[in-house]
Structures are given as structure tokens and as C-alpha cells.
Amino acid sequence: MITSEFLSLLEDHKNKSLLFEYQPGQLVPANYHITEVKNIAIESVDCGAGTDAWKETIIQLWESPSEIGKTEFMSSYKALGILNKVDKMRAMDREAELKIEYSNDQFHTAQLFIDDYTWNNEKLVFKLSIKKTDCKAKETCGVPTEAVVKSGASSCAPGSGCC
Numbered sequence: 001m002i003t004s005e006f007l008s009l010l011e012d013h014k015n016k017s018l019l020f021e022y023q024p025g026q027l028v029p030a031n032y033h034i035t036e037v038k039n040i041a042i043e044s045v046d047c048g049a050g051t052d053a054w055k056e057t058i059i060q061l062w063e064s065p066s067e068i069g070k071t072e073f074m075s076s077y078k079a080l081g082i083l084n085k086v087d088k089m090r091a092m093d094r095e096a097e098l099k100i101e102y103s104n105d106q107f108h109t110a111q112l113f114i115d116d117y118t119w120n121n122e123k124l125v126f127k128l129s130i131k132k133t134d135c136k137a138k139e140t141c142g143v144p145t146e147a148v149v150k151s152g153a154s155s156c157a158p159g160s161g162c163c
Contacts, residue, residue, distance in 0.1 A: 001114040003057040004094035006126075009117060010080040013124040017073035020061065021127045022102055022112060029104075031067035034079060036060040037086045038101075039093065048137025055096035058111055059083075063104060076124050100128055 010018070020028040038058040045051050064070075086092070103109035112128035119125065135143055 001098050002094065003092050003096050003098045006098045006114065007080065007083065007094075009124065010076040010083070013119055014075070014077040014080065016076050016119060016121075017123040018076045018079050019073055019123050019125040020100060020102070021125055022100075022107060023128075026107075027125075028061055028102060029063055029068075029070070030073045031064045031070040032061045032074065033064055034059060034074075034082050035062040036101075037083065037090075037092070039090055039096070046136040048140030050137055050140065052136070055093045057092050057096045057098045058101050059098070060101040073123070100126070102128075 020032070022028055036059075038056075038060070040056040040058060041053070042056065043051070043053045083092070097113075099111040099113060101109070101111050110130055113131055114126050115129040116127040117125060118127070135141065138144075
């Protein structure tokens with residue numbers, strides 16, 4: 001999901017509680033705060049010497065230990081207010097991929113993608129997921145799309161121009 005789509009959904013559902021499902025059936029608790037918004041510009045080189053560049057918006061969620069047990073979730077309206085204030089200070093790229101950064105005692109710190117969302121009269125729920133790492137240079141390196149790597153073996157041989 002790109003930043004503009006996320007902001008538009010918050011605008012369209014201002015009167016609803018804002019929830020994030022970081023794993024199936026696991027919600028970020030109501031004591032979360034938006035603690036940081038990152039505008040990231042990435043320039044990369046993959047293992048096949050291909051270059052790429054893109055931007056990301058990362059919204060960090062943090063659980064306040066002083067509000068454990070809180071039952072009322074942040075509203076989409078409040079989140080939109082925070083993000084609009086941030087945007088005035090450091091403009092967000094509306095076309096940038098949006099990620100949610102989150103962790104808790106049972107879940108490692110991760111930058112999660114928004115896979116889906118649902119809403120009803122009371123809440124807007126963003127369903128988050130982790131995307132696994134992948135080789136972007138499969139064709140250049142001769143890696144089959146459905147590569148099976150045996151334990152201890154590497155699909156990229158020294159001098160092959162890959163890895």
C-alpha cells in the first residue's frame with residue numbers, strides 16, 4: 001500500500017478506531033502510540049549488480065507500558081492529525097510504499113507491509129504481513145524461480161557474477 005492510499009483510508013474512516021493486526025488474530029494492543037514517522041530513500045545494488053532506488057514511509061508503533069490494559073484504540077482521526085503534523089515538518093512522499101514498524105515481547109521488530117484492510121461501523125483494521133527476502137537477480141544469476149537449496153550448499157558459485 002502506498003502512503004496516499006493509507007492517508008485516504010484514514011480520512012474516509014476518521015470516526016473509527018484504528019487497529020493493526022500484526023499476525024493473524026493478533027492485534028497491536030490499544031496502548032500503542034505512533035512514535036516515529038520515517039521518510040526513507042533507498043538506493044540498492046543487488047547480487048547481480050542491478051541497481052534500484054525507491055522511497056518508503058515507515059510508521060513506528062510502540063506500546064506504552066504505562067497504559068497496559070487500555071481498551072480504547074486510537075482513532076483514525078487522531079492518527080491522521082499526527083501524520084498531517086509530521087507531513088508539515090517533513091513532507092511524506094505520497095507514492096512511497098508504506099510500512100508499519102512494530103515489535104513486542106513475543107514478536108521481533110519488523111517492518112510490516114499492509115496486505116489488506118477491513119472496516120465496519122466502529123473500526124478500521126489494517127492487516128500486516130512480513131514479506132520474505134528474495135533474490136532480485138534470479139535471471140542474471142541463473143537461479144531457478146523455484147530454487148531448492150540443500151543445507152550447506154549455495155546456488156551461486158564463486159566467479160559466477162552472483163552473490
